[in-house]
Amino acid sequence: MATAVQNTAYKVNADVQRPRGWKGIKWTKWISLVFLTVMAIITLMPFVWVVSTSLRNSVQSFTVPPKWIPTDMDFSNYSRVFDEIPFWNQIGNSFIITLSVVVGQLVTASLAGYAFARLRFPGRNVLFTLVLATLMIPGQATIIPVFILISRGLHLNDTQWALIIPALATAFGTFLLRQYFKGIPDDYEEAALVEGANQWQIFTRIYLPLASPGMAILAVLTFNAKWNDYFSPLIFMNTKERFPITLGIVDLQGYMATGSISVVLAGIVLSTIPVIIIYILGQRYLVEGLMAGGLKG
Amino acid sequence: MSSSAIHYPPEHRRNFIGRLLAADTISGVKRQRMLLGYLFIAPTVIGLFVFVIGPMIGSFGLSFYKWNVFRPPEFVGLANFQRLAGDARVFLSFKTTFILVAMTVIMLEGLALALALSVYRLANRALSTFFRTAYFLPVLLSGAAVAITLGYLFNKDFGVINYYLGLLGIPKIPWLTSSDTVLFTISLTTVWRNLGFTFIIYLGGLSTMPGEILEAAEVDGAQGWQKLLRITLPLLSPTILFAAVTDIIKMLQFFDEPFIMTRGGPGDASRTVVMMMYESGFGNLDFGYGSAIALVLFAVIMIVTGIQFYLSRRWVFYG
Numbered sequence: 094m095a096t097a098v099q100n101t102a103y104k105v106n107a108d109v110q111r112p113r114g115w116k117g118i119k120w121t122k123w124i125s126l127v128f129l130t131v132m133a134i135i136t137l138m139p140f141v142w143v144v145s146t147s148l149r150n151s152v153q154s155f156t157v158p159p160k161w162i163p164t165d166m167d168f169s170n171y172s173r174v175f176d177e178i179p180f181w182n183q184i185g186n187s188f189i190i191t192l193s194v195v196v197g198q199l200v201t202a203s204l205a206g207y208a209f210a211r212l213r214f215p216g217r218n219v220l221f222t223l224v225l226a227t228l229m230i231p232g233q234a235t236i237i238p239v240f241i242l243i244s245r246g247l248h249l250n251d252t253q254w255a256l257i258i259p260a261l262a263t264a265f266g267t268f269l270l271r272q273y274f275k276g277i278p279d280d281y282e283e284a285a286l287v288e289g290a291n292q293w294q295i296f297t298r299i300y301l302p303l304a305s306p307g308m309a310i311l312a313v314l315t316f317n318a319k320w321n322d323y324f325s326p327l328i329f330m331n332t333k334e335r336f337p338i339t340l341g342i343v344d345l346q347g348y349m350a351t352g353s354i355s356v357v358l359a360g361i362v363l364s365t366i367p368v369i370i371i372y373i374l375g376q377r378y379l380v381e382g383l384m385a386g387g388l389k390g
Numbered sequence: 391m392s393s394s395a396i397h398y399p400p401e402h403r404r405n406f407i408g409r410l411l412a413a414d415t416i417s418g419v420k421r422q423r424m425l426l427g428y429l430f431i432a433p434t435v436i437g438l439f440v441f442v443i444g445p446m447i448g449s450f451g452l453s454f455y456k457w458n459v460f461r462p463p464e465f466v467g468l469a470n471f472q473r474l475a476g477d478a479r480v481f482l483s484f485k486t487t488f489i490l491v492a493m494t495v496i497m498l499e500g501l502a503l504a505l506a507l508s509v510y511r512l513a514n515r516a517l518s519t520f521f522r523t524a525y526f527l528p529v530l531l532s533g534a535a536v537a538i539t540l541g542y543l544f545n546k547d548f549g550v551i552n553y554y555l556g557l558l559g560i561p562k563i564p565w566l567t568s569s570d571t572v573l574f575t576i577s578l579t580t581v582w583r584n585l586g587f588t589f590i591i592y593l594g595g596l597s598t599m600p601g602e603i604l605e606a607a608e609v610d611g612a613q614g615w616q617k618l619l620r621i622t623l624p625l626l627s628p629t630i631l632f633a634a635v636t637d638i639i640k641m642l643q644f645f646d647e648p649f650i651m652t653r654g655g656p657g658d659a660s661r662t663v664v665m666m667m668y669e670s671g672f673g674n675l676d677f678g679y680g681s682a683i684a685l686v687l688f689a690v691i692m693i694v695t696g697i698q699f700y701l702s703r704r705w706v707f708y709g
Contacts, residue, residue, distance in 0.1 A: 213427065
């Protein structure tokens with residue numbers, strides 16, 4: 094739907110941009126194209142550099158001029174990543190933590206989003222306002238008490254639970270999915286009631302599938318945020334075998350402070366592959382979700 | 391009336407709860423939905439109470455205590471805040487953070503807006519898809535990966551950036567090793583990573599703008615800059631405010647990039663508020679003082695949010 098809106102917007106705009114006897118318009122068009130291209134080069138260069146340098150002979154990896162096209166094809170940097178850090182453990186940890194949080198948030202947020210959108214119960218508005226208010230509290234303002242609770246109260250420090258449990262409830266996700274459930278007409282529910290469906294069936298068989306675009310957006314955003322999280326693992330994790338990969342690559346750099354950059358960059362490439370795959374799979378949802386997100390303002 | 395056999399309670403309504411929630415009465419369905427409502431919100435509400443609202447109150451309480459892991463907590467009243475008011479390093483970290491926020495957000499909003507306006511004007515769909523994808527790629531990376539990579543690129547002696555500047559005859563710039571340039575460098579790094587995110591939000595704002603208004607403006611003779619300043623930007627102002635405030639709040643909690651790139655150095659030149667809090671709370675294990683710093687940061691964020699509310703009521707045009 095959003096794409097359709099966008100298409101017409103492009104068309105309208107294409108008409109508007111057609112020069113109408115004033116050469117200045119063409120000029121600005123060229124200037125903006127040059128600007129876009131320069132910015133794209135600045136954005137993409139580091140990616141090219143990371144990949145090509147990760148394949149360079151590690152002895153010369155930090156010499157200039159840089160090689161933009163890899164000629165050494167030295168894959169030993171990649172195998173050294175596995176020697177220097179427990180890579181499989183760490184990437185596995187990242188997967189366990191990230192997928193648990195994604196699934197957990199989808200469950201809690203779809204339940205709460207549905208309840209706040211479609212079920213009537215005393216205190217609903219007050220509770221929803223409270224949920225929204227927590228959006229304003231930055232994670233850093235609560236991290237010390239959360240650390241005390243996790244480490245001294247629950248004794249979960251240095252376990253994956255420390256990174257999963259506090260992230261299961263999500264105010265943002267609840268808000269996002271509530272918007273989706275609100276957009277679905279009541280008629281579906283009435284029809285289902287007539288057919289003899291119970292409340293649980295109405296939720297799982299009718300409304301949940303219809304809210305799946307919203308759930309996809311939440312899943313992609315949460316995956317990206319959690320996979321790349323550095324601050325909370327830094328606080329909760331001590332054992333290298335239990336690190337997620339973000340801590341792993343910083344650790345790799347620490348080892349190699351004077352040594353090979355190519356190995357660190359190989360680690361970065363390896364650690365980024367899963368997010369790129371998720372992005373390719375969920376690209377549509379991610380970009381549309383963010384574009385829609387800007388409108389809530 | 392009531393003696394009709396049809397109205398006898400079926401099996402499941404024999405007990406009290408069954409009767410209360412009977413699906414074949416209107417009030418029963420209502421009660422079912424009520425109960426379901428509480429069950430459905432329970433995980434979220436409990437989770438937020440335990441891990442957000444509770445700890446927020448906890449932070450507030452902790453800031454009145456002197457507490458490290460080795461000794462039991464001791465109530466010290468406002469001592470942490472008094473210490474904070476006289477702590478030059480904390481003061482500097484706030485100053486550093488504000489400078490970083492200002493530089494980053496100005497560059498970020500300006501560039502993202504310019505990119506969005508340019509991409510939006512592109513009639514060629516393939517090109518616009520290419521640019522959108524390109525600008526968005528850095529958003530996928532972790533702050534850690536970006537900090538490491540750009541840290542290498544900005545290296546004074548072996549960095550690619552100084553190499554190419556050298557070809558242009560520009561002497562080597564100590565990007566990360568001089569207190570004059572370090573904040574600008576970290577700011578550039580952050581802009582590089584977040585530009586795609588802010589850009590997409592602006593593009594979203596632009597593509598939902600009512601086309602008729604733009605066309606009407608054209609018919610009335612609005613062209614180029616005039617159209618941009620008088621029509622497009624005012625229509626976009628809710629999006630600009632939203633994006634700027636979101637970015638300000640995000641940057642106030644700045645940590646990953648400076649922590650990995652410079653560890654706060656040289657000296658304290660790039661030490662942010664959250665790094666100070668991290669060091670007090672988890673380095674020195676001084677939970678009370680760390681909480682006090684966190685609370686001041688929280689107050690700053692609340693003020694920014696308050697300003698947003700005020701501005702959005704008074705200045706922003708909602709179509």
